[in-house]
Amino acid sequence: MAPDSVPRYAPAFVTTVIALMLTSAVFLLEPWPFTAFRLFSVARVDQQSAWSATVVNLEGEELAYPLGGEDHGFRGFPFTMAEFVEASRERQDELCRTWVEGAPTLIDEEAREVRLYLRTWRLSERDGDRAASGETVLRYVCTDLGASVAEAGSQP
């Protein structure tokens, strides 16, 4: 059997693949698996912030709510929160209802409300091998009706 020959489309294919990689990077596009390759590209700073959630169940107990964990598609919580703070009122309500309705699935508890806390801390301030806890403030409260902004200064 004769060896294969280089297909006529091969040069165009090579050019297209390289062009797609370069274009995605230059214009910060993410047509996965092509990507902008922005891995750790923004320098990390000392000041950090992160969102966490709790559930208030029907008995009024406040329980940890592992949004951002690995289960049932809720893992994008940190990224969804970046959208949430900038989102329209309707979108905030939609996300809030989703998190309230997700409680029975994730922690086997009906939720009267979901509380969203913002923690801020400095990586350089250490408590042994861990970062010092910083400050945690309640920012939003979710119910099955939607989102509301928490009263200033509420602590967990």
Added chain:
Amino acid sequence: MSSVRRFVFAAEDARRLAGLRIALFGLLAIRLATNGDYAQVADQPAALFDPVSLFHLLSSAPSSGLTTVIQALAVVAALCAAAGAYPRVSFPTAFALALFLGLMLNATGKIVHNDVLLMLCLLPLLAAPSAASRAWSLKSRREGSAAPALLDPAYGSPIRLAMIIVGLAYLLAGLQKLRFSGLDWVTGDNLRYVLLSASDSQAAPNQLGLLIAEHEPLFNLFAAGALVVELGFILCLPFAKLRWVLVPAAVGLHAGIWLTMDLDYLSQALTVVVVFVNWAWIAEALRPESRLWPPRPGRRTPI
């Protein structure tokens, strides 16, 4: 431009391309079979569905039942592709199903890079299913055409394009760091904070990461090393001897990330090794009777 063309369309051994096919599709099959994340993101609530790329065509995440079927079919297709069985069908099927599953993971708000390089390096094989199945395949065995020692640009171009993809991936990752952070990425406290943050997010403090983070020249040196590897890796395309340094350096970079930050880039590290290893040379080293005779031009080194 002509030097690029000469590089891409250089003659390579059919067995080297076959080795690339077996290893990349084999790695894909293992990744697909062992990744439990697909089931975790199936049935994602519609409000949280945040698609990228082709998933914009869908209105919500696939169900867990559909995901399980697709995952099983993808593993079978990837194994068939690795074996060189029905390559014109198995190659695109395995890629398309893996793409679907990959897009599921990317629909949760974060771009997942772990398998990007593997997926991109499969593209050259998709364009050359016949050439990639010329040696060491069920197809060649069935057709009685197992010519183990063919040298031709048809076998070289997919390998060389995969090399370019790997080189560009590292180069672009390095350039984006300079673009968004400048030299501060190396000279500032960036890597210190990255390591502290990574350690804090692990169940137990990462003592290696903390050791580096607490010594100023050390984290700057590691940051510089990482950037040099990323920016310099592409040099091993024109200067083949640099592969002996840069391939282990890239693997070391991913090993370091795994040890200090607990981030699994094993798929990417293996892809780099698979693309740059000369599988024909390995075969000849193991079975000297399989050497080409008379000797023909082409690279006769392990990588």
